[in-house]
Amino acid sequence: MLENKNNYDAIIVGAGISGILSALILSKNNKKLLVIEKDKNIGGNCRTYEIDGYHFDTGPHSITGLKNGPLRHLIDNYFSSTPSFVPIKTYYVRHQNKFQQIPLTLSQLSRFSIFSKKDRIYYSLSVLDAIINSSINKSVLEKDVYSYIKKYKFSNESIKFIDVLSYFLSGKSMKETPTWRILGGSGYIDENEDTSKQYIKKLIKLLKHDYSSQGYPLGGIQSITSSAIDSIPENKVTFKTGEKVLNFIIKNKQIKGVKTDKDIYHSNLVIYSGFVKDLPDLISNLEAPYKNNLQNIKQTKSLTLWLGLKKKIPELNYNGTEIYFNSDTPYWAMPVSNFDANLAPKNKQLVGFTTILKKDREKQIEDLKQTIFKVFPNIKNDIEIEHSQVTIPEKAAVTIGIKFPSPKSPISGLYLVGTDTDMRSMGITRASYSVIEALKFIKKDGFLI
Numbered sequence: 001m002l003e004n005k006n007n008y009d010a011i012i013v014g015a016g017i018s019g020i021l022s023a024l025i026l027s028k029n030n031k032k033l034l035v036i037e038k039d040k041n042i043g044g045n046c047r048t049y050e051i052d053g054y055h056f057d058t059g060p061h062s063i064t065g066l067k068n069g070p071l072r073h074l075i076d077n078y079f080s081s082t083p084s085f086v087p088i089k090t091y092y093v094r095h096q097n098k099f100q101q102i103p104l105t106l107s108q109l110s111r112f113s114i115f116s117k118k119d120r121i122y123y124s125l126s127v128l129d130a131i132i133n134s135s136i137n138k139s140v141l142e143k144d145v146y147s148y149i150k151k152y153k154f155s156n157e158s159i160k161f162i163d164v165l166s167y168f169l170s171g172k173s174m175k176e177t178p179t180w181r182i183l184g185g186s187g188y189i190d191e192n193e194d195t196s197k198q199y200i201k202k203l204i205k206l207l208k209h210d211y212s213s214q215g216y217p218l219g220g221i222q223s224i225t226s227s228a229i230d231s232i233p234e235n236k237v238t239f240k241t242g243e244k245v246l247n248f249i250i251k252n253k254q255i256k257g258v259k260t261d262k263d264i265y266h267s268n269l270v271i272y273s274g275f276v277k278d279l280p281d282l283i284s285n286l287e288a289p290y291k292n293n294l295q296n297i298k299q300t301k302s303l304t305l306w307l308g309l310k311k312k313i314p315e316l317n318y319n320g321t322e323i324y325f326n327s328d329t330p331y332w333a334m335p336v337s338n339f340d341a342n343l344a345p346k347n348k349q350l351v352g353f354t355t356i357l358k359k360d361r362e363k364q365i366e367d368l369k370q371t372i373f374k375v376f377p378n379i380k381n382d383i384e385i386e387h388s389q390v391t392i393p394e395k396a397a398v399t400i401g402i403k404f405p406s407p408k409s410p411i412s413g414l415y416l417v418g419t420d421t422d423m424r425s426m427g428i429t430r431a432s433y434s435v436i437e438a439l440k441f442i443k444k445d446g447f448l449i
């Protein structure tokens with residue numbers, strides 16, 4: 001390729017965490033990289049910003065797999081500046097006057113008084129049943145959660161809890177969520193392992209659960225993005241923000257570069273971290289079967305309402321997160337300033353409440369507030385600031401029968417990263433898996449020395 005200011009060794013489209021991690025890895029090998037981000041800020045859904053002394057993440061975040069997951073692997077191998085994590089002690093469920101840990105072991109389950117005694121037995125049986133049956137025939141875990149549990153006569157309240165858990169773990173209801181996602185997301189099975197093997201190990205996991213691998217990043221979620229950027233060697237990567245990639249330039253099924261709303265850039269290696277569902281808009285003549293599969297991908301929008309509180313309230317004085325399920329507007333909440341006091345002004349508190357966006361934003365904010373006020377009747381008087389966000393947490397929901405596309409696209413030299421190219425885990429852990437997988441293909445195809 002001719003020397004030209006717009007020629008690059010690699011172009012990365014999108015500066016969310018998967019784009020930034022890709023840029024970091026490539027910067028250790030390639031000389032001249034370009035990252036193009038359509039938003040004016042870098043970080044995508046992994047960002048923190050300040051308003052009136054409160055530091056808002058793009059949603060409440062709990063980072064998993066910090067002991068030996070994919071983000072840990074990337075931090076250990078590529079980061080020179082590392083984020084610090086405060087351990088997340090536990091995940092709670094709040095119901096009427098009860099506040100209990102989400103049961104992750106059989107012994108916790110036996111004491112989970114939010115379920116009736118009968119439902120605790122049903123729940124234990126359904127988990128054991130899924131683990132043992134999947135060791136004989138692993139396809140049983142592909143069934144939707146509801147069809148798996150319906151033979152047990154759970155109360156309506158317990159069904160509602162399982163449905164809300166499905167939404168928070170897959171983005172969709174229990175009738176659309178495969179059973180393996182709930183078992184994996186709740187820590188009962190390891191999604192990296194073949195479900196037909198090592199079921200004894202899985203059964204032992206039901207007796208003992210290790211929380212030590214979950215944490216909240218000090219300084220807010222942005223600190224992961226910032227540490228990755230700080231770890232990029234100087235002068236290797238050019239960042240262009242506020243510039244949108246409109247098309248990929250392709251010749252003979254080989255990527256040649258990208259066209260944006262401002263310019264044209266050339267490279268034989270492009271990593272795309274935007275929505276794979278948008279690929280047909282960026283590539284004309286994409287093969288029909290591939291395109292059809294992308295059209296089946298579903299997404300879920302979330303609404304987060306952040307409340308900045310004039311004082312710390314006793315009900316939210318814990319180091320963890322909570323689910324409230326008994327409402328048409330259930331929430332997942334996290335008092336983030338309990339992990340890092342600097343996220344709120346001195347002696348004040350910041351808590352984020354996330355729900356699924358199912359209707360008009362303003363109406364849903366009102367409904368969410370009604371749920372919050374029902375649970376914490378006195379919180380109203382302590383609100384100093386309200387801030388809401390509508391986001392798509394995962395670029396693809398894990399639904400029955402869906403196949404996520406491989407990080408290697410049908411176009412030579414074009415690779416895909418992000419939460420819609422790997423089905424394991426969720427969020428930043430899933431994005432990290434996707435980057436590691438894409439890297440394997442990029443290496444194999446000879447783009448890395």
Ligand SMILES: Cc1cc2nc3c(=O)[nH]c(=O)nc-3n(C[C@H](O)[C@H](O)[C@H](O)COP(=O)(O)OP(=O)(O)OC[C@H]3O[C@@H](n4cnc5c(N)ncnc54)[C@H](O)[C@@H]3O)c2cc1C
Pocket residue numbers: 013014015016017018019036037038039043044045046058059060061062063064243244245246273274275302304354391392393394395417418419420426427428429431
């Ligand atoms: C409310 C909420 C709660 C969450 N909780 C957790 C949690 O507890 N734990 C966890 O691990 N994760 C959590 N997540 C999810 C996590 O934040 C995301 O999965 C992760 O940040 C996604 O990273 P990504 O790089 O795949 O995508 P994104 O962050 O979406 O990045 C993609 C980027 O590409 C850019 N882009 C797209 N198309 C173009 C184009 N054509 N040209 C230029 N730029 C483009 C976008 O603007 C964006 O910046 C949560 C997210 C939300 C919203």
